[in-house]
Each structure stands twice: as structure tokens, then as C-alpha cells.
Amino acid sequence: MTDEEVLTHETGLAHQFEDLEQQQEADSLGIWLFLVTEIMFFGGLFAAYAIYRWLYFAAFEGGSRILDARIGAANTVVLLGSSLTMALSVRSAQTGNRRATVWFLVATMILGGAFLGVKAYEYNQKFVEHVVPSLDWAPEGEALAHLAPGGLDHAQLYFFFYFAMTGLHAIHMVIGMGLLLWLVLRARKGAFTPHYFAPVEVVGLYWHFVDIVWIFLFPLLYLIGGRY
Amino acid sequence: MSQQIEPQKTYIIVFLCLIGLTLLTTGVAFVDLGALNTPVALLIAFCKMLLVIFFFMHLRHSSALVRIVLLAGFFWLALLIVLTSTDYRTRSWTPVPAAWSSSAPPTHP
Numbered sequence A: 001m002t003d004e005e006v007l008t009h010e011t012g013l014a015h016q017f018e019d020l021e022q023q024q025e026a027d028s029l030g031i032w033l034f035l036v037t038e039i040m041f042f043g044g045l046f047a048a049y050a051i052y053r054w055l056y057f058a059a060f061e062g063g064s065r066i067l068d069a070r071i072g073a074a075n076t077v078v079l080l081g082s083s084l085t086m087a088l089s090v091r092s093a094q095t096g097n098r099r100a101t102v103w104f105l106v107a108t109m110i111l112g113g114a115f116l117g118v119k120a121y122e123y124n125q126k127f128v129e130h131v132v133p134s135l136d137w138a139p140e141g142e143a144l145a146h147l148a149p150g151g152l153d154h155a156q157l158y159f160f161f162y163f164a165m166t167g168l169h170a171i172h173m174v175i176g177m178g179l180l181l182w183l184v185l186r187a188r189k190g191a192f193t194p195h196y197f198a199p200v201e202v203v204g205l206y207w208h209f210v211d212i213v214w215i216f217l218f219p220l221l222y223l224i225g226g227r228y
Numbered sequence B: 001m002s003q004q005i006e007p008q009k010t011y012i013i014v015f016l017c018l019i020g021l022t023l024l025t026t027g028v029a030f031v032d033l034g035a036l037n038t039p040v041a042l043l044i045a046f047c048k049m050l051l052v053i054f055f056f057m058h059l060r061h062s063s064a065l066v067r068i069v070l071l072a073g074f075f076w077l078a079l080l081i082v083l084t085s086t087d088y089r090t091r092s093w094t095p096v097p098a099a100w101s102s103s104a105p106p107t108h109p
Helices: A003-011 A020-055 A058-068 A069-095 A097-127 A141-150 A152-188 A198-222 B009-029 B034-056 B064-093
Strands: none
Touching: A003 A141, A020 A152, A020 A198, A020 B064, A058 A141, A058 A152, A058 B034, A069 A097, A069 A198, A069 B009, A097 A152, A141 A152, A152 A198, A198 B009, A198 B034, A198 B064, B009 B034
16 A cells, blocks of 8 residues: 555545545535436436326326335335435444444345335236236236226337336346445445545435435326326 | 534434325325326425435535536426427417328428
8 A cells, every 4th residue: 555545545535636525525516417417317208208198198097007006105115214224324434333334235225125126026917917018918807997998009108108217217226236235345344434435425325316216206107097 | 425414313204204205195196186186296206305305315415516506407307398398288289281291291392
């Protein structure tokens, strides 16, 4: 280790910055800029969803009725729980509690994994009910009764949106899980100190963003079905 | 990235509020509010988003620069959705000349 590396490790300050405050401001601005590009990335899907939902409302309502709102709500709670443990992990890193940082990260991974597991079960249910657009599209029985009034082709469009939006969200979750694993390995070695915890905070911001996307996906996909 | 450390209690209270709002939005979906169902669901989702952004993502301790970047992001998202919607919703206001409709192939002069 060179002298400079030792200095960097002790103070957490990279040499291109004047002080810790400036470094934290730069880290923060960088990840927020990235999240803004992510807003626009998901925004395209949300805009397309808004248009087609307006054009084919009956079909979207029927499609939404096939989803189980209770499973969706339970999964929302699981994901919000993972955001809580993520926030607590960042807090533990800030206070220099290495054990708590690691355990809260692991808890976040477990909750994230549970969310993806439920999502996989739901995807499987779509195959069981034959409401997977293109691949397995042959709704029958109760599903057909829900979908027929809006037109089957338009209902298929709803399920394209369902899979594209939840799929893109799930990919973000998988990437987040990989980042969390990397954090766990680094945190175990004591890489984070109250002066230097930027990676935990940055991954935390990403994780919360993915949570926010779900906060909007849940009502838009599961709850528009007019279940009264 | 703030140096302020929130008390653990704050995070837990915010989490409980988020759970409460999730249960509320699920419950309201089973009540007939007429045209208001979707606006109410979106309003609740918006409140949940604010809770996550301000507390979990520490925006309440962030600098003005970060806030402006985020506001600009939402502004562009609003442009994307509002302008696209106005296009689709006003297309029917003007009649399509017969020569443009799909049934009549365009004739070149």
C-alpha cells in the first residue's frame, strides 16, 4: 500500500476532491443523475401504458381482474420491508456498525429474493391460465369470461404490458441483488467506515428507486380491475 | 449523501406508514368510487413515493442541486406522458382527408 492509499483508506477521501463534503455531493449527484435516466427509461413504458389503457380500457380492466390483488399487495409489503432493511443498513454503515450493516444487507437480499420468488409463482400462474401473450395465449373458463368483453386481442396487449413492465422491474431487482452481494462481501471485510460508505448509500438509492417503480406498477397493473 | 444520521425510529415509522398506505390502496380498489378509483390509487402511490424519496433516499437532507436534478427528471417525464397523451386524444378532432385513409391508397400526382 502506498502512502496515499493508506491516507485514502483512513479518511475515505479520494485525491481529486477537496474535502469529504464535496466528495459526497459528487457521489450523490452522480447516482441521482443515473436515476433520472432510469425514470425516463421506465417512463416510456408508463406513457405507452397510459395511452393503451385509455384506448382499450375494458380490456385492461379485464386483464387486471385476472391478477391476484392480495398476492400483489403482500409482495408490495415484502418489497417495502426490503427498503426498510436497506435504509437501516445504510444507517449502520454511517454509524460504523459493521455487523449490523452486513446483516441488514443480507435481510434485504432475503426479502428481495422472496419478492422474486412470488413473482416467479405469479408468472407460472399465467402459464397455467394460458394468458401469456404470444407464447401461451388461450384463455379459457373464468379468465375468458373476464377478458372477452374487452376483446381478446386487446387483452393480450394488456399482458404484454404486464410482462414487459414487471419483467423490466424484475431485471432491475436481479441486478440489485448482485450489487447487494458485492456489498456484503466488501462490508464483511470492513471496507466501509463512517467516513466512507458511498457504495452502500448509492446501491441503497438504486434499491429504493426500484421500490418506487413497483409502488406505481402495483396499482396500475393489479388494482384497476373494478373488483366491486 | 447526508452526514445526518436519522434515528432508527424514523425509518420504522415511515415503513409503517407505507404499509398502511398499501393496505389502504388495496382496500379502496374494492370500493366503487366511479371515475375516482384510478386518481385515488395514483395519489396514494404518489404519497408513498414522497415518503420513500424524502426519508429512505434522504432527499430532505440533500442539496438544492440534487433536488433540481430530480425535479428536472419529473418535468421531462411529465412532458413525455402529457404531450403524447394530448396527441392521441386530439387526433379525432380533425377529419382525416379521404386520400389519407388506409382504405384509399395514396395517389401520386
